[in-house]
Amino acid sequence: MPKRVLIAYCIDVDACANWLNTKTGSHANASDVSRGVFGANVGTDRLLKFFDQQGIKATWFMPSHSILSFPTQMAKVRDAGHEIGLHGYTHEYVSHLTEAQERKVMAKSIEVYKEFTGKHPRGWAAPAWEVSPRSMSILEEFGLEYDHSMMHHDCQPYYVADMGDTVIHTDYSKDPDEWMVPMKEQVPTKIVELPASWFIDDWPPMQFSHRSPSSNGFVNPEDVERQWRDQFSFFYREYDTFIFPISGHPQVSGRSNVLLMQERFIEWLKTHEGVEFMTLEQICDEYKSGKIAGASVTAGV
Numbered sequence: 336m337p338k339r340v341l342i343a344y345c346i347d348v349d350a351c352a353n354w355l356n357t358k359t360g361s362h363a364n365a366s367d368v369s370r371g372v373f374g375a376n377v378g379t380d381r382l383l384k385f386f387d388q389q390g391i392k393a394t395w396f397m398p399s400h401s402i403l404s405f406p407t408q409m410a411k412v413r414d415a416g417h418e419i420g421l422h423g424y425t426h427e428y429v430s431h432l433t434e435a436q437e438r439k440v441m442a443k444s445i446e447v448y449k450e451f452t453g454k455h456p457r458g459w460a461a462p463a464w465e466v467s468p469r470s471m472s473i474l475e476e477f478g479l480e481y482d483h484s485m486m487h488h489d490c491q492p493y494y495v496a497d498m499g500d501t502v503i504h505t506d507y508s509k510d511p512d513e514w515m516v517p518m519k520e521q522v523p524t525k526i527v528e529l530p531a532s533w534f535i536d537d538w539p540p541m542q543f544s545h546r547s548p549s550s551n552g553f554v555n556p557e558d559v560e561r562q563w564r565d566q567f568s569f570f571y572r573e574y575d576t577f578i579f580p581i582s583g584h585p586q587v588s589g590r591s592n593v594l595l596m597q598e599r600f601i602e603w604l605k606t607h608e609g610v611e612f613m614t615l616e617q618i619c620d621e622y623k624s625g626k627i628a629g630a631s632v633t634a635g636v
């Protein structure tokens with residue numbers, strides 16, 4: 336069977352939104368916000384040039400805040416023919432929202448998206464990949480087709496279920512008999528999952544923030560490159576077909592040393608037979624039409 340590898344570049348244009356959303360409601364630091372401005376302007380321009388040189392159409396997940404705050408820059412992305420996906424309004428953490436708030440943000444994001452693109456969105460990536468127990472059903476209800484937030488698999492697409500009430504949370508204040516309960520059956524929605532991975536993402540290793548314990552920022556990009564290569568090499572050895580979504584941010588991947596690393600990485604990927612670069616919506620179409628295999632990832636059956 337000929338090898339078929341679908342690679343997607345996924346760019347989160349968080350810009351200022353993720354700095355403004357401090358989770359606690361505290362005020363953002365102006366220096367942090369300036370990093371977002373760098374991403375929307377300098378980083379976006381560099382990545383657009385990079386993708387143009389590489390002949391790659393990427394999927395850019397844009398918070399509404401980025402579309403409305405940097406309309407000229409985001410229009411460059413749109414007009415270059417890249418796919419645009421939803422990424423919240425101000426990078427709010429969906430798992431912290433009430434159901435009513437989650438629906439309101441989704442409705443507003445779609446309104447801004449349609450005004451900007453003239454189309455209905457097909458895909459969503461949860462800000463910080465944090466979803467609520469009902470997010471997949473809400474995507475379905477709002478007419479979306481794919482999600483790029485979940486991690487049931489690391490290289491295969493699948494139809495994704497909501498966590499909903501399939502789990503009982505471990506609550507030490509209660510008698511163990513109340514929470515010593517296995518997972519219930521997960522019922523897949525019509526939403527295609529094109530899974531995310533923190534391990535093929537530029538932010539955790541290469542973005543410094545003293546406000547976020549999970550950030551680093553001083554990892555040698557060559558070490559990250561080696562980790563990305565090893566993951567790809569394993570999938571390439573083990574699977575006839577697989578998908579390989581790479582996650583980047585203009586304020587990280589737009590920096591000189593990180594961009595040089597990705598130039599080397601892409602050239603290396605292109606030496607492999609069967610490699611194709613696609614947007615996530617194209618991969619979604621391939622999966623839905625049965626042109627590429629996927630996985631079954633249900634629990635409780």
Ligand SMILES: [Zn+2]
Nearest residue numbers: 347349462463
């Ligand atoms: Zn983001």
